[in-house]
Amino acid sequence: MKKTVLLIEDDPLILMDVEAALIDEGFEIITAENGTLAIEAFEADASRIDAVVTDIRLGTGPSGWDIGHRVREAVPSMPLVYMTGDSSHEWEAHGVPFSVMVSKPFVHAQIITALATLMNNPDQT
Amino acid sequence: MKKTVLLIEDDPLILMDVEAALIDEGFEIITAENGTLAIEAFEADASRIDAVVTDIRLGTGPSGWDIGHRVREAVPSMPLVYMTGDSSHEWEAHGVPFSVMVSKPFVHAQIITALATLMNNPDQT
Amino acid sequence: MKKTVLLIEDDPLILMDVEAALIDEGFEIITAENGTLAIEAFEADASRIDAVVTDIRLGTGPSGWDIGHRVREAVPSMPLVYMTGDSSHEWEAHGVPFSVMVSKPFVHAQIITALATLMNNPDQT
Amino acid sequence: MKKTVLLIEDDPLILMDVEAALIDEGFEIITAENGTLAIEAFEADASRIDAVVTDIRLGTGPSGWDIGHRVREAVPSMPLVYMTGDSSHEWEAHGVPFSVMVSKPFVHAQIITALATLMNNPDQT
Amino acid sequence: MKKTVLLIEDDPLILMDVEAALIDEGFEIITAENGTLAIEAFEADASRIDAVVTDIRLGTGPSGWDIGHRVREAVPSMPLVYMTGDSSHEWEAHGVPFSVMVSKPFVHAQIITALATLMNNPDQT
Amino acid sequence: MKKTVLLIEDDPLILMDVEAALIDEGFEIITAENGTLAIEAFEADASRIDAVVTDIRLGTGPSGWDIGHRVREAVPSMPLVYMTGDSSHEWEAHGVPFSVMVSKPFVHAQIITALATLMNNPDQT
Numbered sequence: 215m216k217k218t219v220l221l222i223e224d225d226p227l228i229l230m231d232v233e234a235a236l237i238d239e240g241f242e243i244i245t246a247e248n249g250t251l252a253i254e255a256f257e258a259d260a261s262r263i264d265a266v267v268t269d270i271r272l273g274t275g276p277s278g279w280d281i282g283h284r285v286r287e288a289v290p291s292m293p294l295v296y297m298t299g300d301s302s303h304e305w306e307a308h309g310v311p312f313s314v315m316v317s318k319p320f321v322h323a324q325i326i327t328a329l330a331t332l333m334n335n336p337d338q339t
Numbered sequence: 340m341k342k343t344v345l346l347i348e349d350d351p352l353i354l355m356d357v358e359a360a361l362i363d364e365g366f367e368i369i370t371a372e373n374g375t376l377a378i379e380a381f382e383a384d385a386s387r388i389d390a391v392v393t394d395i396r397l398g399t400g401p402s403g404w405d406i407g408h409r410v411r412e413a414v415p416s417m418p419l420v421y422m423t424g425d426s427s428h429e430w431e432a433h434g435v436p437f438s439v440m441v442s443k444p445f446v447h448a449q450i451i452t453a454l455a456t457l458m459n460n461p462d463q464t
Numbered sequence: 465m466k467k468t469v470l471l472i473e474d475d476p477l478i479l480m481d482v483e484a485a486l487i488d489e490g491f492e493i494i495t496a497e498n499g500t501l502a503i504e505a506f507e508a509d510a511s512r513i514d515a516v517v518t519d520i521r522l523g524t525g526p527s528g529w530d531i532g533h534r535v536r537e538a539v540p541s542m543p544l545v546y547m548t549g550d551s552s553h554e555w556e557a558h559g560v561p562f563s564v565m566v567s568k569p570f571v572h573a574q575i576i577t578a579l580a581t582l583m584n585n586p587d588q589t
Numbered sequence: 590m591k592k593t594v595l596l597i598e599d600d601p602l603i604l605m606d607v608e609a610a611l612i613d614e615g616f617e618i619i620t621a622e623n624g625t626l627a628i629e630a631f632e633a634d635a636s637r638i639d640a641v642v643t644d645i646r647l648g649t650g651p652s653g654w655d656i657g658h659r660v661r662e663a664v665p666s667m668p669l670v671y672m673t674g675d676s677s678h679e680w681e682a683h684g685v686p687f688s689v690m691v692s693k694p695f696v697h698a699q700i701i702t703a704l705a706t707l708m709n710n711p712d713q714t
Numbered sequence: 715m716k717k718t719v720l721l722i723e724d725d726p727l728i729l730m731d732v733e734a735a736l737i738d739e740g741f742e743i744i745t746a747e748n749g750t751l752a753i754e755a756f757e758a759d760a761s762r763i764d765a766v767v768t769d770i771r772l773g774t775g776p777s778g779w780d781i782g783h784r785v786r787e788a789v790p791s792m793p794l795v796y797m798t799g800d801s802s803h804e805w806e807a808h809g810v811p812f813s814v815m816v817s818k819p820f821v822h823a824q825i826i827t828a829l830a831t832l833m834n835n836p837d838q839t
Numbered sequence: 840m841k842k843t844v845l846l847i848e849d850d851p852l853i854l855m856d857v858e859a860a861l862i863d864e865g866f867e868i869i870t871a872e873n874g875t876l877a878i879e880a881f882e883a884d885a886s887r888i889d890a891v892v893t894d895i896r897l898g899t900g901p902s903g904w905d906i907g908h909r910v911r912e913a914v915p916s917m918p919l920v921y922m923t924g925d926s927s928h929e930w931e932a933h934g935v936p937f938s939v940m941v942s943k944p945f946v947h948a949q950i951i952t953a954l955a956t957l958m959n960n961p962d963q964t
Contacts, residue, residue: 240446286932307911309936314709321615327705330452334439365696411557432536436559455702459689490946564834571740577830580952584939661807682786686809814959821842821865827955
């Protein structure tokens with residue numbers, strides 16, 4: 215009965231921090247620490263996922279850009295938020311339409327506002 | 340001295356839940372449990388109301404779509420948020436311009452972000 | 465192989481003027497001089513129609529606002545442009561989301577830009 | 590490691606209220622009580638400031654409109670939120686592009702949503 | 715019965731070129747070759763003017779930025795298009811909200827699309 | 840002194856048709872009939888190119904999606920218009936932010952409006 219967010223981040227401190235903030239807002243969270251696990255989690259239960267929040271640089275395996283392409287192939291209107299410290303300049307080239315790029319460091323309100331705006335307007339920024 | 344929201348919902352549990360969330364954000368709330376009472380409350384004191392949040396299916400009497408048309412006739416720039424479980428596919432046909440449709444189930448942040456965005460930009464989405 | 469516009473206007477001079485301008489841009493045009501004929505033309509071949517341009521006050525029968533609701537019930541993403549001399553203040557109450565209101569008098573470029581923008585972005589303004 | 594907001598307001602009660610709300614959201618705050626002090630604070634450390642929130646009428650010295658022009662000359666993409674009780678009708682003439690006008694009285698969510706939206710989209714509203 | 719544009723440009727070749735393009739689209743044109751004459755023309759008959767297109771650097775007297783502030787003080791929703799060769803980087807600091815900046819060299823379609831979009835949406839970009 | 844568009848299309852009839860329409864609007868055109876030639880043309884003189892209009896399916900070699908990623912890596916704010924008959928459903932997954940998808944068949948005004956809008960607002964849709 216809630217909105218479920220797939221949250222992907224390889225830094226465990228940031229993962230825990232963002233997870234706690236989203237739980238506080240009433241979201242259910244599925245976490246993944248790298249791109250391979252993220253794709254597995256998504257494909258295991260895509261219909262349950264309402265939005266994806268992903269870091270860009272995730273070590274070996276798919277990057278956040280790759281994850282964005284994959285989830286939008288499956289669900290073209292999926293709300294998608296990227297978080298990054300040093301890859302924000304690549305968003306215009308590798309991000310997908312109607313996504314939001316949040317630059318680290320960020321306040322939680324940036325992630326929450328991005329998610330709420332995209333969920334309210336699934337086909338528009 | 341506060342912003343006042345007219346909140347219309349015939350399910351008392353959802354009404355109480357959303358009312359509490361909006362009070363928590365500092366809004367003053369006027370509630371109505373059906374469309375007839377909503378129109379009465381609006382017409383009794385339209386100048387006091389800063390935004391309208393309404394369910395769509397409200398039993399007998401005016402629906403949320405009807406309420407939207409009525410309040411915009413009186414106040415063309417009135418911020419307007421619809422909440423619905425099963426009528427979101429009707430928004431493109433029966434919603435008004437510069438309104439937001441929030442699909443149930445939702446997190447409170449979706450209603451609050453919609454209200455804040457519309458209040459900050461009364462004539463734009 | 466072309467884009468087809470359903471054009472509804474009860475003033476024959478304006479109808480001919482806008483029709484000629486749209487043909488000049490490469491559109492195919494189906495015309496209707498009142499709301500009843502417009503609904504008939506739409507229902508006879510909705511899948512062929514790519515956009516609707518309609519006057520608001522159309523004498524007896526459905527108004528432009530009524531036509532907007534009807535075509536969006538059938539095709540939620542239908543591009544929709546309203547033209548009006550004296551009803552533009554009603555658009556916030558009776559227009560549909562992601563539509564464009566063009567106030568008379570207008571230059572042809574206003575209609576053409578509105579159509580092109582809506583066709584390029586069927587679910588956004 | 591946080592986002593820093595320059596907050597300018599000559600009414601100490603409103604200043605303290607908004608400051609507390611922004612600190613609660615995780616922002617770092619630099620405050621100024623008039624336009625001259627605001628410009629000094631901005632020029633002392635512009636690279637540290639991530640957004641500006643300013644009242645319009647600030648007594649003698651630069652107004653909020655003047656501050657907007659000054660910070661955008663230095664940083665064209667600076668997120669900028671104006672708060673005002675009686676000058677909102679001047680925004681179309683004296684505000685800058687991609688800024689947000691919040692009318693008093695407001696709820697905190699309006700300021701926070703405006704800041705988050707502008708920070709997420711530095712070159713768009 | 716037409717839409718009238720106040721066109722301000724101190725380079726006579728560009729003035730004639732843009733004037734001819736706008737006349738070709740059905741606009742009526744009032745021209746001014748510097749800022750002082752532009753303000754005079756605007757104040758002589760503001761109610762007749764539907765949009766303003768202005769160069770930025772206009773020699774002595776008011777600049778295009780000054781003209782933008784002045785016409786928006788009189789008519790907050792006035793559609794406004796700036797044309798410039800070397801001042802486009804100043805738009806975020808000195809332009810007004812809901813205006814369009816067109817960089818020289820431009821094709822006529824850029825001015826016409828900007829005007830049509832702003833006229834169709836007087837309070838939004 | 841003009842705006843230059845790189846136009847990529849493997850169907851020679853469509854290529855000639857769109858090229859003629861864009862020349863008619865005052866654009867200079869560089870054409871390429873497949874993705875390999877397009878990348879070569881872009882890299883030979885990227886600073887001269889003001890916008891890219893590309894078909895999606897281009898036979899062997901890079902697709903229109905690949906071209907979009909490549910030109911945005913070099914120039915993040917490059918205006919980009921995709922034309923396609925059967926790949927428009929892939930845009931949400933493989934298009935880049937602030938691009939426009941035009942579905943075939945189209946009228947020329949759709950391409951021209953998309954180009955003009957993107958050139959006027961290089962970092963926004």
